Amino acid sequence: MFNSVISNPMTLSAFVLCMAAALVLGLLNAAVFAFRSRHSGSLTLTLALLPPVVALIIMMVNGNIGAGLAVAGTFSLVRFRSAPGTGREIVGIFLSTAMGLACGMGFIGIAALFFVIMAAAIVLLSALRFGTASNRYRTLRITIPENLDYDGLFDDLFEKYTTGHELVRVKTTNMGTLYELSYDIYLKDSEPSKQFIDDIRCRNGNLNIICGRQSDQEVL
Numbered sequence: 001m002f003n004s005v006i007s008n009p010m011t012l013s014a015f016v017l018c019m020a021a022a023l024v025l026g027l028l029n030a031a032v033f034a035f036r037s038r039h040s041g042s043l044t045l046t047l048a049l050l051p052p053v054v055a056l057i058i059m060m061v062n063g064n065i066g067a068g069l070a071v072a073g074t075f076s077l078v079r080f081r082s083a084p085g086t087g088r089e090i091v092g093i094f095l096s097t098a099m100g101l102a103c104g105m106g107f108i109g110i111a112a113l114f115f116v117i118m119a120a121a122i123v124l125l126s127a128l129r130f131g132t133a134s135n136r137y138r139t140l141r142i143t144i145p146e147n148l149d150y151d152g153l154f155d156d157l158f159e160k161y162t163t164g165h166e167l168v169r170v171k172t173t174n175m176g177t178l179y180e181l182s183y184d185i186y187l188k189d190s191e192p193s194k195q196f197i198d199d200i201r202c203r204n205g206n207l208n209i210i211c212g213r214q215s216d217q218e219v220l
Contacts, residue, residue, distance in 0.1 A: 004106030010059065014106065018059070019052050022103035025115050026051035026096055032119045033092040043089055047096050054100025135190045135213070136163075140183040142200060143173065143207040150181055153203060161196040162187055178207065 006014050030047040095118055102111035144150055150170065158165040162185045169182035192211045200209055 003109075005108060006059075006106030015059070018055055018103045018106060018108065021108040021111065022051035022055040022100055023048075025099045025103070025111055028115060028119070029092065029096050029099065032122055033088065043092070047092050050093065050096035051100035051103060054097050055104035058101055058104025136187040138185050138187060138192065138211055138213060140165075140185050141208075141210040142181045142183070142204055143209070144179050144181065144204045145207070146172075146177050146179060148179075148204070150179060154183075154200065157196065157199050157203070158183075158185065161189075161193065161199075 005017055026048040029051070030044045033047055034044055095115075099111045099115055102108070102114065142154070144153070150167075164186040166184045167181060168184055169180075171180040171182070172178070173180050197209060197211065
């Protein structure tokens with residue numbers, strides 16, 4: 001079951017079997033990573049088609065050191081021009097690549113078992129919301145005029161409405177006439193209260209205030 005199905009020379013049946021296995025595992029992998037997560041159609045298509053592509057490359061360079069080095073050099077020149085991916089998306093791409101490598105070398109049983117183990121772990125951890133940030137953890141951005149001293153300006157409000165806060169960034173905007181303060185805060189309640197926002201508005205002259213959940217993109 002865990003032996004390679006590829007013989008030397010390669011037969012048509014072995015090639016079709018490896019390609020079919022890689023495509024099926026790619027489709028299953030795409031379905032797993034689409035489970036309870038935000039994703040794009042482009043990512044789903046990539047996860048589905050990456051294993052057979054990698055499998056064919058491995059078949060072509062198997063045992064040929066020169067071809068292997070040429071392919072490695074080609075991959076080193078690739079630059080992805082898409083939006084930066086989250087950790088979950090990167091794991092999905094590596095998983096598809098690993099299954100493609102296994103199928104390309106003929107180890108279909110190992111590729112299938114590897115997928116089953118990883119898929120079970122992903123579904124279980126997703127169901128348990130493992131590593132998910134608490135709903136009370138937020139990013140708060142406050143705009144203030146340049147004539148206000150932001151040091152300790154909102155400390156009493158943070159003590160009233162949060163259990164913890166940290167000023168992580170200060171940025172000048174509008175040609176230096178405004179400051180944008182970025183805080184990481186941990187709310188006492190699951191949602192920011194209207195009174196909390198209103199109290200901040202009284203301090204910052206009713207300028208912009210943004211309070212939202214921190215995304216995976218920001219964490220990375």
